Each structure stands twice: as structure tokens, then as C-alpha cells.
Amino acid sequence: MLGIFERLAAHFGPLHWWPSDSPFEVAVGAILTQNTNWKNVEKAIANLKQAVALCPSGIKALAREELEELIRPSGFFRQKAERLQLFVDYLFTNHQGSLERLLAGPLDDVRQKLLALKGIGPETADSILLYGGHQPSFVVDAYTRRLLSRLEILHGKESYEQIRALFMDQLPHEPEMFNEFHALIVEECKTFCRKKPLCPSCPLVDMCPFATQSG
DNA sequence: GCCCAGGTGGGTA
DNA sequence: TACCCACATGGG
Known part of the structure; x- marks a missing residue:
């Protein structure tokens, strides 16, 4: 998980997610x-x-x-x-x-x-x-499931709590990191998962079984 | 026109 | 528990 985060962070940079006044x-x-x-x-x-x-x-x-x-x-x-x-x-x-x-x-x-x-x-x-609340609670959404499925870390029947635990168990409980990681997953999916299924320039291309196959 | 989007709750078996 | 469906607008 940390490896995925580091690659995405290096590729997309800081995303400053969910700007709001309160x-x-x-x-x-x-x-x-x-x-x-x-x-x-x-x-x-x-x-x-x-x-x-x-x-x-x-x-x-x-x-x-x-x-x-x-x-x-x-x-x-x-x-x-x-x-x-x-x-x-x-x-x-x-x-x-x-x-x-x-x-x-x-x-x-x-x-x-x-x-x-x-x-x-x-x-x-x-x-x-x-x-x-800036509390370290990892957010799992449709993009998270899509990305982890594409990486074959998920196989379709994992529950929300199971997927959340996957992140919470492996990462330091730092709100800033959870914040950035979730935003990076969304950005990755919007940029590569749908628009470019073979994602030749995707930062996770060598981790993605689907992308490295011919079709 | 069709499909999808940063889900959730209620009903049914 | 595991599906199935309603909920509604706006953009590609």
C-alpha cells in the first residue's frame, strides 16, 4: 500500500483535497x-x-x-x-x-x-x-474498489470494512496521508482507469496485471 | 438517447 | 447474509 501511495504521490504531486470553509x-x-x-x-x-x-x-x-x-x-x-x-x-x-x-x-x-x-x-x-475532523479514518469509495480490483488486490466480494482495514492495518494513522492517498486514488482512476485502459503512462503500470497484457 | 457519477436504506428470500 | 431496487440531476 505504501508503495502505491509513493508512486501516485510522485506522479500527481499534492492535490489539496476537499477545500471547504468548515x-x-x-x-x-x-x-x-x-x-x-x-x-x-x-x-x-x-x-x-x-x-x-x-x-x-x-x-x-x-x-x-x-x-x-x-x-x-x-x-x-x-x-x-x-x-x-x-x-x-x-x-x-x-x-x-x-x-x-x-x-x-x-x-x-x-x-x-x-x-x-x-x-x-x-x-x-x-x-x-x-x-x-482531520481524524485518521481511511475513506473507501468506488474508485478505491476499482483501482484495487485492477491491481488484483481485490476480487469483488470484499466488504467496505475489509477494504478499509487493508489500508488502516498497513499505513501509519496520519490524517494528512490518508487524505492525500484517497485523493490520489481518485485522480489515478479518473486519469487512467477509464480513459486509458492500457495506461502506458500510468504510474502503476508495472503493478497492474491488466495493463501489461496485450488486450 | 444512453450511461455514469466520490452511496444508502428498505424490502425480500 | 445476499441480492434487488428506488432515489434524480447534469455532463459526455
Whole structure:
């Protein structure tokens, strides 16, 4: 795993992922990006900023229908509006409306609290922990599965937790590294996995059984 | 028009 | 546990 990281880091350089003004903005983005192109999420985030609603109290002040309209570009907007409101309700009920207070707790404890919320699964929880809370919780997404499958490290039936453990067991628990590694995996997949199946210039070409075969 | 995108939860066997 | 499906918009 460390070898993969080093090659990707050398090829792509620092990616400075998930720029945001607050942990709460990260959490909103993590929920809105579920099975959705990030470009669409950016439009919804911009709408929320325009409406001065990109904070717990701002979301709380909106009617369900108003929130739905603001986040409509991100798709699944009815479902996501409910999830955002439930998330904010939870913050006010249990953490004085502050995501920072929630994220200040022990990693495993915070993770369980997030996973207990409707609409927050493992990837969303880990994204909030890592990118919002700077806690060393590795994020596994579709790109991670795609890359590890291409390298024949995965064979299709591994669970989310198994794949996460693969990284967590082998790497130092440093948030900056987990952050960068996940971003590098996404960049690698966007650049090489789909567009160039034979990836002659892919930094992982000699580790990739598929790429070194003729067809 | 078709396929896909930084998932998740509910229903069914 | 293991599938199957709904959820919705926007870009290539």
C-alpha cells in the first residue's frame, strides 16, 4: 500500500483535497455527493452559500421544500434534504448544534455515532471524519474498489470494512496521508482507469496485471 | 438517447 | 447474509 501511495504521490504531486470553509461544509458535501458527480454537488453548495444556509442553524431555519430546491442540482434531492435535516437535528439535540464538538471525540466513538444516523453510511462517515475532523479514518469509495480490483488486490466480494482495514492495518494513522492517498486514488482512476485502459503512462503500470497484457 | 457519477436504506428470500 | 431496487440531476 505504501508503495502505491509513493508512486501516485510522485506522479500527481499534492492535490489539496476537499477545500471547504468548515467541517460542516465537508459533511454537507459528503452527503450530497452520494452516487453523484461532484460538479453537481458544487452547484448545490453554491446555492446553499447564496442562501446563507451552509451552517447548522441555516439548514435548521429552512423548510423541507426550500432545502430541496437549493440542493436540487445534486440529485436525489428529496432523500438528501431529509438526511441533511436529520443530521442537523442530531447536532442540535446532542452537540449544541456544533459538528466540531461531535468530531472532537474519539474516532471510533464518533464513527459509530455518525453511522447510526439515517443516510450516513461508512463512506460518508469516514469522509466527514477525515476531511472534516482531520481524524485518521481511511475513506473507501468506488474508485478505491476499482483501482484495487485492477491491481488484483481485490476480487469483488470484499466488504467496505475489509477494504478499509487493508489500508488502516498497513499505513501509519496520519490524517494528512490518508487524505492525500484517497485523493490520489481518485485522480489515478479518473486519469487512467477509464480513459486509458492500457495506461502506458500510468504510474502503476508495472503493478497492474491488466495493463501489461496485450488486450 | 444512453450511461455514469466520490452511496444508502428498505424490502425480500 | 445476499441480492434487488428506488432515489434524480447534469455532463459526455
